[in-house]
Amino acid sequence: MKQDIRHMVMFNLKHDRHSPQAIKFLTDGKNTLTQIPGVKQFEVLTQISAKNDYHFGFSMMFENQAAYEAYNQHPLHVAFVNERWKAEVTRFLEMDFQQAL
Protein backbone atom coordinates (compact mmCIF):
# COMPACT_ATOMS: atom_id res chain seq x y z
CA MET A 1 0.00 0.00 0.00
CA LYS A 2 2.66 2.48 1.07
CA GLN A 3 4.50 2.19 -2.25
CA ASP A 4 1.41 2.85 -4.38
CA ILE A 5 1.73 5.90 -6.58
CA ARG A 6 -1.30 7.79 -7.83
CA HIS A 7 -0.28 9.50 -11.05
CA MET A 8 -2.59 12.31 -12.13
CA VAL A 9 -2.59 14.90 -14.86
CA MET A 10 -4.93 17.84 -15.29
CA PHE A 11 -5.22 19.28 -18.77
CA ASN A 12 -7.07 21.38 -21.30
CA LEU A 13 -7.77 20.48 -24.90
CA LYS A 14 -7.86 22.61 -28.01
CA HIS A 15 -11.38 21.23 -28.48
CA ASP A 16 -14.45 22.73 -26.83
CA ARG A 17 -15.02 21.19 -23.45
CA HIS A 18 -18.17 19.25 -24.37
CA SER A 19 -17.39 18.65 -28.03
CA PRO A 20 -17.34 15.20 -29.67
CA GLN A 21 -13.62 15.75 -30.28
CA ALA A 22 -13.03 16.17 -26.55
CA ILE A 23 -15.04 13.07 -25.70
CA LYS A 24 -13.10 11.16 -28.35
CA PHE A 25 -9.78 12.25 -26.90
CA LEU A 26 -10.82 11.16 -23.41
CA THR A 27 -12.19 7.86 -24.66
CA ASP A 28 -9.17 7.11 -26.81
CA GLY A 29 -6.88 7.98 -23.91
CA LYS A 30 -8.69 5.59 -21.63
CA ASN A 31 -8.85 2.80 -24.21
CA THR A 32 -5.17 3.16 -25.07
CA LEU A 33 -3.57 3.72 -21.69
CA THR A 34 -5.53 1.04 -19.86
CA GLN A 35 -3.95 -1.53 -22.18
CA ILE A 36 -0.57 -0.88 -20.58
CA PRO A 37 0.44 -3.42 -17.92
CA GLY A 38 0.56 -2.02 -14.41
CA VAL A 39 -2.06 0.69 -14.97
CA LYS A 40 -4.73 0.33 -12.27
CA GLN A 41 -7.83 2.29 -11.31
CA PHE A 42 -7.71 4.44 -14.44
CA GLU A 43 -10.15 7.33 -14.20
CA VAL A 44 -11.23 9.93 -16.72
CA LEU A 45 -12.13 13.08 -14.81
CA THR A 46 -13.67 16.45 -15.32
CA GLN A 47 -12.22 19.23 -13.20
CA ILE A 48 -15.09 21.35 -11.86
CA SER A 49 -13.48 23.73 -9.34
CA ALA A 50 -13.51 27.40 -10.34
CA LYS A 51 -10.28 27.79 -8.37
CA ASN A 52 -8.15 26.49 -11.20
CA ASP A 53 -8.40 26.64 -14.99
CA TYR A 54 -8.11 22.97 -15.96
CA HIS A 55 -11.02 21.08 -17.50
CA PHE A 56 -10.01 17.41 -17.50
CA GLY A 57 -7.96 14.85 -15.66
CA PHE A 58 -6.58 11.35 -15.93
CA SER A 59 -5.80 9.42 -12.78
CA MET A 60 -4.20 6.01 -12.41
CA MET A 61 -2.47 3.91 -9.78
CA PHE A 62 0.84 2.07 -9.99
CA GLU A 63 1.97 -0.48 -7.44
CA ASN A 64 5.49 0.89 -7.36
CA GLN A 65 8.01 3.08 -9.17
CA ALA A 66 9.04 0.26 -11.53
CA ALA A 67 5.47 -0.11 -12.83
CA TYR A 68 5.29 3.67 -13.31
CA GLU A 69 8.54 3.72 -15.27
CA ALA A 70 7.44 0.80 -17.42
CA TYR A 71 4.26 2.76 -18.24
CA ASN A 72 6.22 5.88 -19.15
CA GLN A 73 8.40 3.92 -21.55
CA HIS A 74 5.67 1.71 -23.01
CA PRO A 75 5.20 2.15 -26.78
CA LEU A 76 1.45 2.73 -26.38
CA HIS A 77 2.11 5.58 -23.96
CA VAL A 78 4.88 7.07 -26.06
CA ALA A 79 2.71 6.91 -29.19
CA PHE A 80 -0.28 8.45 -27.42
CA VAL A 81 1.87 11.34 -26.18
CA ASN A 82 3.43 11.96 -29.57
CA GLU A 83 0.36 11.47 -31.76
CA ARG A 84 -2.49 12.77 -29.62
CA TRP A 85 -1.31 14.57 -26.47
CA LYS A 86 1.10 16.94 -28.22
CA ALA A 87 -1.46 17.69 -30.94
CA GLU A 88 -4.57 18.21 -28.83
CA VAL A 89 -3.55 19.24 -25.29
CA THR A 90 -2.96 22.96 -24.79
CA ARG A 91 -1.72 22.92 -21.18
CA PHE A 92 -1.32 20.40 -18.40
CA LEU A 93 -0.02 19.77 -14.90
CA GLU A 94 1.29 16.42 -13.70
CA MET A 95 1.14 15.23 -10.09
CA ASP A 96 2.26 12.06 -8.31
CA PHE A 97 0.98 11.17 -4.87
CA GLN A 98 1.83 8.68 -2.18
CA GLN A 99 0.20 8.14 1.18
CA ALA A 100 1.96 10.30 3.77
CA LEU A 101 0.42 9.05 6.99
Added chain:
Amino acid sequence: MKQDIRHMVMFNLKHDRHSPQAIKFLTDGKNTLTQIPGVKQFEVLTQISAKNDYHFGFSMMFENQAAYEAYNQHPLHVAFVNERWKAEVTRFLEMDFQQAL
Protein backbone atom coordinates in the same frame (compact mmCIF):
# COMPACT_ATOMS: atom_id res chain seq x y z
CA MET B 1 -21.33 7.28 -8.22
CA LYS B 2 -21.58 9.86 -10.96
CA GLN B 3 -22.27 12.65 -8.45
CA ASP B 4 -19.25 11.86 -6.29
CA ILE B 5 -16.80 14.73 -5.99
CA ARG B 6 -13.15 14.19 -5.19
CA HIS B 7 -11.88 17.34 -3.56
CA MET B 8 -8.11 17.70 -3.51
CA VAL B 9 -5.66 20.36 -2.50
CA MET B 10 -1.92 20.43 -3.05
CA PHE B 11 0.07 22.68 -0.75
CA ASN B 12 3.38 23.69 0.75
CA LEU B 13 4.05 24.51 4.38
CA LYS B 14 6.31 27.05 5.96
CA HIS B 15 7.83 24.13 7.85
CA ASP B 16 10.56 21.91 6.45
CA ARG B 17 9.08 19.05 4.49
CA HIS B 18 10.04 16.30 6.93
CA SER B 19 9.94 18.35 10.13
CA PRO B 20 7.87 17.42 13.20
CA GLN B 21 5.88 20.62 12.58
CA ALA B 22 4.93 19.42 9.09
CA ILE B 23 3.89 16.00 10.38
CA LYS B 24 1.86 17.69 13.10
CA PHE B 25 0.05 19.88 10.57
CA LEU B 26 -0.81 16.87 8.41
CA THR B 27 -1.93 14.82 11.41
CA ASP B 28 -4.00 17.63 12.90
CA GLY B 29 -5.59 18.26 9.50
CA LYS B 30 -6.58 14.63 9.18
CA ASN B 31 -7.85 14.36 12.75
CA THR B 32 -9.86 17.57 12.45
CA LEU B 33 -11.32 17.33 8.96
CA THR B 34 -12.31 13.67 9.21
CA GLN B 35 -14.64 14.60 12.06
CA ILE B 36 -16.83 16.53 9.62
CA PRO B 37 -19.91 14.64 8.41
CA GLY B 38 -19.80 13.71 4.74
CA VAL B 39 -16.01 13.52 4.47
CA LYS B 40 -15.08 10.13 3.00
CA GLN B 41 -11.84 8.47 1.94
CA PHE B 42 -9.69 11.20 3.48
CA GLU B 43 -6.06 10.84 2.40
CA VAL B 44 -2.93 12.66 3.49
CA LEU B 45 -0.55 12.69 0.55
CA THR B 46 2.98 13.58 -0.33
CA GLN B 47 3.48 14.97 -3.82
CA ILE B 48 6.59 13.38 -5.33
CA SER B 49 6.60 14.49 -8.98
CA ALA B 50 9.43 16.83 -9.93
CA LYS B 51 7.08 18.34 -12.53
CA ASN B 52 5.38 20.57 -9.99
CA ASP B 53 6.55 22.33 -6.83
CA TYR B 54 3.99 21.15 -4.29
CA HIS B 55 4.96 18.89 -1.37
CA PHE B 56 1.70 17.72 0.19
CA GLY B 57 -1.91 16.95 -0.57
CA PHE B 58 -5.23 16.27 1.08
CA SER B 59 -7.85 14.27 -0.81
CA MET B 60 -11.41 13.48 0.20
CA MET B 61 -14.65 12.33 -1.36
CA PHE B 62 -18.12 13.83 -1.05
CA GLU B 63 -21.26 12.06 -2.19
CA ASN B 64 -22.68 15.21 -3.73
CA GLN B 65 -22.42 19.00 -3.88
CA ALA B 66 -24.55 19.43 -0.75
CA ALA B 67 -22.12 17.37 1.33
CA TYR B 68 -19.23 19.40 -0.07
CA GLU B 69 -20.91 22.70 0.80
CA ALA B 70 -21.75 21.47 4.29
CA TYR B 71 -18.05 20.64 4.76
CA ASN B 72 -16.96 24.07 3.54
CA GLN B 73 -19.24 25.79 6.02
CA HIS B 74 -18.63 23.44 8.95
CA PRO B 75 -17.15 25.19 12.01
CA LEU B 76 -14.31 22.64 12.25
CA HIS B 77 -13.30 23.38 8.65
CA VAL B 78 -13.62 27.14 9.06
CA ALA B 79 -11.57 27.06 12.26
CA PHE B 80 -8.87 24.87 10.68
CA VAL B 81 -8.58 27.26 7.74
CA ASN B 82 -8.41 30.35 9.94
CA GLU B 83 -6.19 29.02 12.71
CA ARG B 84 -3.84 26.61 10.92
CA TRP B 85 -4.10 26.83 7.12
CA LYS B 86 -3.65 30.59 6.87
CA ALA B 87 -0.77 30.50 9.37
CA GLU B 88 1.20 27.53 8.06
CA VAL B 89 0.43 27.04 4.34
CA THR B 90 2.54 29.12 1.96
CA ARG B 91 0.84 28.19 -1.35
CA PHE B 92 -1.83 25.81 -2.53
CA LEU B 93 -3.95 24.67 -5.45
CA GLU B 94 -7.47 23.30 -5.11
CA MET B 95 -9.03 20.79 -7.51
CA ASP B 96 -12.43 19.09 -7.71
CA PHE B 97 -12.98 16.05 -9.87
CA GLN B 98 -15.95 14.05 -11.08
CA GLN B 99 -15.98 10.98 -13.27
CA ALA B 100 -16.24 12.03 -16.92
CA LEU B 101 -16.83 8.71 -18.64
